[in-house]
Amino acid sequence: MEQYKDLNYNLPSGFDIELIPSEKRLESYLLDVIRTVFERYGFTPVETPAVERLEILQAKGNQGDNIIYGINPIVSSSEDDESKKEKNSRALKFDQTVPLAAYIARHLNDLVFPFARYQMDMVFRGERAKKGRYRQFRQCDIDVVGRQKLNILYDAQMPAIIAEIFSTINIGEFMIRINNKKILAGIFESIGVNKEEEIKLYIQIIDTLDKVGKAKVKQNLQAQGLSDSQSLQIIDFIEFKGSVTEILDFLQQKATEINNSDTFHKGVAELQSVINGIKELKVPTDKYCIDLSIARGLNYYTGTVYETTLINHESIGSICSGGRYENLVGIFAGEKMPGVGISIGLTRLLRKLLDNNLIDKMSATPAQVMVLNLQQELIGTYLEVSKKMRDGGINVLTEFDDIKLGKQLKKANKLGIPICLIIGAEEYKTKSCKMKILKTGEQLDVSIDNLVDEVNQKLLEI
Amino acid sequence: MEQYKDLNYNLPSGFDIELIPSEKRLESYLLDVIRTVFERYGFTPVETPAVERLEILQAKGNQGDNIIYGINPIVSSSEDDESKKEKNSRALKFDQTVPLAAYIARHLNDLVFPFARYQMDMVFRGERAKKGRYRQFRQCDIDVVGRQKLNILYDAQMPAIIAEIFSTINIGEFMIRINNKKILAGIFESIGVNKEEEIKLYIQIIDTLDKVGKAKVKQNLQAQGLSDSQSLQIIDFIEFKGSVTEILDFLQQKATEINNSDTFHKGVAELQSVINGIKELKVPTDKYCIDLSIARGLNYYTGTVYETTLINHESIGSICSGGRYENLVGIFAGEKMPGVGISIGLTRLLRKLLDNNLIDKMSATPAQVMVLNLQQELIGTYLEVSKKMRDGGINVLTEFDDIKLGKQLKKANKLGIPICLIIGAEEYKTKSCKMKILKTGEQLDVSIDNLVDEVNQKLLEI
Numbered sequence: 001m002e003q004y005k006d007l008n009y010n011l012p013s014g015f016d017i018e019l020i021p022s023e024k025r026l027e028s029y030l031l032d033v034i035r036t037v038f039e040r041y042g043f044t045p046v047e048t049p050a051v052e053r054l055e056i057l058q059a060k061g062n063q064g065d066n067i068i069y070g071i072n073p074i075v076s077s078s079e080d081d082e083s084k085k086e087k088n089s090r091a092l093k094f095d096q097t098v099p100l101a102a103y104i105a106r107h108l109n110d111l112v113f114p115f116a117r118y119q120m121d122m123v124f125r126g127e128r129a130k131k132g133r134y135r136q137f138r139q140c141d142i143d144v145v146g147r148q149k150l151n152i153l154y155d156a157q158m159p160a161i162i163a164e165i166f167s168t169i170n171i172g173e174f175m176i177r178i179n180n181k182k183i184l185a186g187i188f189e190s191i192g193v194n195k196e197e198e199i200k201l202y203i204q205i206i207d208t209l210d211k212v213g214k215a216k217v218k219q220n221l222q223a224q225g226l227s228d229s230q231s232l233q234i235i236d237f238i239e240f241k242g243s244v245t246e247i248l249d250f251l252q253q254k255a256t257e258i259n260n261s262d263t264f265h266k267g268v269a270e271l272q273s274v275i276n277g278i279k280e281l282k283v284p285t286d287k288y289c290i291d292l293s294i295a296r297g298l299n300y301y302t303g304t305v306y307e308t309t310l311i312n313h314e315s316i317g318s319i320c321s322g323g324r325y326e327n328l329v330g331i332f333a334g335e336k337m338p339g340v341g342i343s344i345g346l347t348r349l350l351r352k353l354l355d356n357n358l359i360d361k362m363s364a365t366p367a368q369v370m371v372l373n374l375q376q377e378l379i380g381t382y383l384e385v386s387k388k389m390r391d392g393g394i395n396v397l398t399e400f401d402d403i404k405l406g407k408q409l410k411k412a413n414k415l416g417i418p419i420c421l422i423i424g425a426e427e428y429k430t431k432s433c434k435m436k437i438l439k440t441g442e443q444l445d446v447s448i449d450n451l452v453d454e455v456n457q458k459l460l461e462i
Numbered sequence: 463m464e465q466y467k468d469l470n471y472n473l474p475s476g477f478d479i480e481l482i483p484s485e486k487r488l489e490s491y492l493l494d495v496i497r498t499v500f501e502r503y504g505f506t507p508v509e510t511p512a513v514e515r516l517e518i519l520q521a522k523g524n525q526g527d528n529i530i531y532g533i534n535p536i537v538s539s540s541e542d543d544e545s546k547k548e549k550n551s552r553a554l555k556f557d558q559t560v561p562l563a564a565y566i567a568r569h570l571n572d573l574v575f576p577f578a579r580y581q582m583d584m585v586f587r588g589e590r591a592k593k594g595r596y597r598q599f600r601q602c603d604i605d606v607v608g609r610q611k612l613n614i615l616y617d618a619q620m621p622a623i624i625a626e627i628f629s630t631i632n633i634g635e636f637m638i639r640i641n642n643k644k645i646l647a648g649i650f651e652s653i654g655v656n657k658e659e660e661i662k663l664y665i666q667i668i669d670t671l672d673k674v675g676k677a678k679v680k681q682n683l684q685a686q687g688l689s690d691s692q693s694l695q696i697i698d699f700i701e702f703k704g705s706v707t708e709i710l711d712f713l714q715q716k717a718t719e720i721n722n723s724d725t726f727h728k729g730v731a732e733l734q735s736v737i738n739g740i741k742e743l744k745v746p747t748d749k750y751c752i753d754l755s756i757a758r759g760l761n762y763y764t765g766t767v768y769e770t771t772l773i774n775h776e777s778i779g780s781i782c783s784g785g786r787y788e789n790l791v792g793i794f795a796g797e798k799m800p801g802v803g804i805s806i807g808l809t810r811l812l813r814k815l816l817d818n819n820l821i822d823k824m825s826a827t828p829a830q831v832m833v834l835n836l837q838q839e840l841i842g843t844y845l846e847v848s849k850k851m852r853d854g855g856i857n858v859l860t861e862f863d864d865i866k867l868g869k870q871l872k873k874a875n876k877l878g879i880p881i882c883l884i885i886g887a888e889e890y891k892t893k894s895c896k897m898k899i900l901k902t903g904e905q906l907d908v909s910i911d912n913l914v915d916e917v918n919q920k921l922l923e924i
Contacts, residue, residue, distance in 0.1 A: 004521050009564045009794040012552045015513045018565065020572040021506040021579070028507050040852045042829035042859035044483040045490050049598050050512060050584060051477045054536065059466050066537045073588040074516065074532040074553060080590040090474045091536060102471045103480065110482040112826065112877050116859075117483070122512060126535040128542040136511050151862035153841070160849075280845040332471040364574065367504035379615070383742040387622075390502045397504035397578075400613035415574050 014135030017347050021364040034140050037164045038118040043142050046117040048099040054091040067125040092124035096141045105332035114146040143341030145329050150338040155304040156277025158342050162320050163287045171358050173311035177291035180271045186264020191230050207295035238293040247290040302326045316352045320344045363416025366395045370412045373399040374424040392452030476597030479809050483826040496602050499626045500580040505604050508579040510561040516553040529587040554586035558603045567794035576608040605803030607791050612800040617766040618739025620804050624782050625749045633820050635773040639753035642733045648726025653692050669757035700755040709752040764788045778814045782806045825878025828857045832874045835861040836886040854914030
């Protein structure tokens with residue numbers, strides 16, 4: 001025992017994502033909600049291994065080599081000769097998108113397109129340590145991927161899915177902000193910026209608006225070559241506020257003025273279709289808006305883009321983001337495969353929700369009932385009653401140890417178990433038990449025969 | 463596009479655990495069943511990161527250094543100065559037990575003991591490549607851990623849990639084989655083997671009985687120093703067969719004959735208590751037996767041990783194993799923390815079940831209904847009907863593309879979606895739809911108002 005006492009058993013920096021039971025139960029609940037909504041829309045589960053060939057991860061990273069962890073056996077004699085050739089050739093995935101592209105290529109003939117999948121695994125990023133930034137975290141992603149083409153209505157489904165998830169988990173008011181990158185690219189084209197690389201650069205500057213503010217964005221746009229009036233024009237445009245209808249009207253008006261950018265016209269038409277679909281899917285109107293400043297810095301987005309913010313807690317940042325891309329997941333299959341997807345960074349989101357008290361806590365155990373131990377001779381009865389309740393769908397802890405009743409109740413309280421069942425010699429004789437509700441102290445006599453129904457009824461009430 | 467075509471997008475050797483959608487859905491289903499049963503007995507979820515400090519993983523491995531994968535950034539300039547000190551100090555976990563010991567030390571004051579947790583994460587082992595052996599796989603583990611002591615009835619709960627899981631997932635007849643390592647150790651003591659290290663070695667030889675056969679075991683026992691008659695005595699003992707009652711009687715009888723081993727007597731008493739508990743928990747008598755040859759080679763087991771085999775498919779090996787240990791998970795907390803646990807190697811089990819056709823296949827999508835697209839002008843109606851059904855708890859795919867009806871039905875068939883809804887101009891006028899059951903070809907007219915109930919009813923029938 002002694003020999004290990006001096007070891008540092010803390011988690012390595014950035015990997016301290018471990019949750020205590022009550023928090024982990026909350027994560028399980030969130031995962032259940034997210035998965036249920038994903039499946040309602042016909043998304044099917046996929047899980048790719050943590051490890052891929054390094055060259056695959058490097059093929060089209062949205063981050064680059066500097067965040068990739070390689071894996072190697074710590075002892076070079078392990079594995080086998082074949083595998084020794086694999087030295088420095090394997091690494092941990094840093095997102096779910098590159099693995100999705102590889103998965104599609106690996107299983108092309110087994111998949112039906114458009115392919116709608118969800119994935120909720122862990123990813124690994126060797127980034128600089130920073131509070132709230134993790135080196136391993138869970139991302140809950142969905143993507144729909146088409147061959148050659150993909151209907152714009154898939155873009156309209158995404159906000160319906162986001163709204164359903166965040167309404168269900170009850171974390172307060174939120175807003176899904178929708179835009180289209182063709183509109184942003186088009187507005188730059190309309191003022192005479194035509195090189196794709198320049199437009200990408202400008203859009204990345206716009207993407208910082210929330211963080212650095214208007215003045216700094218204007219300054220940066222000018223530093224890259226825009227005139228004072230051009231940069232003002234851009235900022236006025238992306239800052240235009242209004243209802244969905246007002247912004248669509250504004251964009252239609254702009255479109256009549258702009259005759260030097262097809263991209264702009266395409267973007268407005270796409271956004272219009274997306275909004276139409278959202279309305280037909282009956283997404284509540286207070287849950288989404290058009291925000292012309294949403295840019296999603298990532299270059300691979302080519303059309304619709306989304307961000308989601310918690311109202312009054314905007315500093316948390318976007319809790320669910322994504323968009324449409326053209327050339328991302330077909331790269332290994334060697335085909336054009338446009339897709340649209342969203343991502344919830346669950347590890348970070350849960351931490352933020354907990355730290356800001358934005359979500360209800362859960363108990364430290366799934367047990368709903370604890371069967372107390374009053375007399376060691378009645379242990380057979382305790383086991384039978386426990387079994388009976390489990391068969392009735394109730395989660396049960398049985399106390400096996402002969403400890404004081406007060407201590408047993410204290411334990412049930414600490415675990416957050418709502419109901420305790422007390423069976424002593426008297427109750428044993430009458431085939432009954434005392435059902436104690438810990439929160440209220442209420443105590444009821446119940447016949448063992450009716451126990452499952454009575455407990456299920458009580459659980460609904462409390 | 464072209465530039466990535468020559469890359470090898472296959473998974474690295476041993477990491478080819480990826481499932482196609484229909485298989486992954488089956489794994490999700492198995493995980494749900496396993497989790498539900500674990501929670502019925504009050505086990506709470508825990509997940510530890512994939513990465514731990516290397517020295518922690520090395521502290522008390524049951525395998526040793528030669529299977530551990532280290533992780534390092536592929537570019538030494540990433541992470542930060544603090545983390546550079548971490549070079550070669552971090553590694554991937556190879557089981558859930560060492561991380562459990564570290565978790566307990568890290569959160570000692572947040573936990574209630576006996577601490578009952580389940581964990582279903584991935585572990586990583588850099589072993590020699592071999593068919594059916596994976597370098598990443600999911601292990602579904604439960605353990606109950608006490609401080610200083612742990613009631614023997616926790617050992618009795620394990621077979622109840624195993625029986626409930628494998629009865630639910632319906633993979634045919636199985637047998638839970640129970641033994642106690644003190645009985646094995648005791649029988650060696652009774653023939654005059656008293657050194658702990660020698661006993662461990664002999665027990666490891668016994669553990670190979672299934673694989674190498676009786677003659678070879680006898681030979682190996684003699685090679686280590688047992689006489690011909692001693693080795694025969696041992697083999698006769700571990701091969702004694704009979705009902706639970708018969709074997710318990712045999713052991714009681716033996717106990718009266720053996721007066722030079724307390725260990726033997728303790729083991730028999732423990733086994734008797736475990737069997738009593740199992741009976742009181744009403745585990746079906748055809749699901750478990752006592753098998754005196756079960757040895758579980760792992761040295762850390764000190765009492766009850768379990769293995770589970772599929773009847774008529776014994777070659778698959780044990781599908782769920784575990785046992786009682788004294789000095790395993792308290793090592794970092796620096797306390798005696800006896801525990802009992804079981805483990806299901808789910809990745810391997812699922813592969814074996816699929817390869818041997820031992821489990822029903824599932825469809826490639828969770829969608830239960832597909833809303834077909836007959837007229838592009840009715841897309842609003844299709845979206846509304848889809849939304850209505852989703853609100854009624856039904857998983858729905860909507861066809862957005864204007865493709866031939868036959869092709870849409872073919873797609874639904876390939877995905878295994880049981881019901882298609884057909885709404886054309888006629889149905890739109892009468893606010894009705896055609897509900898087509900793909901398996902039978904049956905087609906029914908249903909009012910849109912009753913659609914949720916009718917579909918839910920049909921889903922129950924088919």
